[in-house]
Amino acid sequence: MVRTTTVSISNAVKQILEREKGNMSWDEFLLMLVNEYKRKKREEEIKDLRKILTEEDVREIEKSHKEVHEEFRLRYL
Numbered sequence: 001m002v003r004t005t006t007v008s009i010s011n012a013v014k015q016i017l018e019r020e021k022g023n024m025s026w027d028e029f030l031l032m033l034v035n036e037y038k039r040k041k042r043e044e045e046i047k048d049l050r051k052i053l054t055e056e057d058v059r060e061i062e063k064s065h066k067e068v069h070e071e072f073r074l075r076y077l
Helices: 011-021 026-052 055-075
Strands: none
Touching (some): 011 026
């Protein structure tokens, strides 16, 4: 059995959230909000990194990532 809990929020906030969630359950809606928040945060962090990294830095990171990925894949096949 899934345990549930209650979160206290103002009526005004609840009305806004209910309008936005539509037919989704509260679990689905809140998980979607969290996932969207994380996605946006990652996008902003990548944008910030691109401001300080050169194109050469990005190429080196991609190359290193591919090498590590390939080594890991070969090691565990």
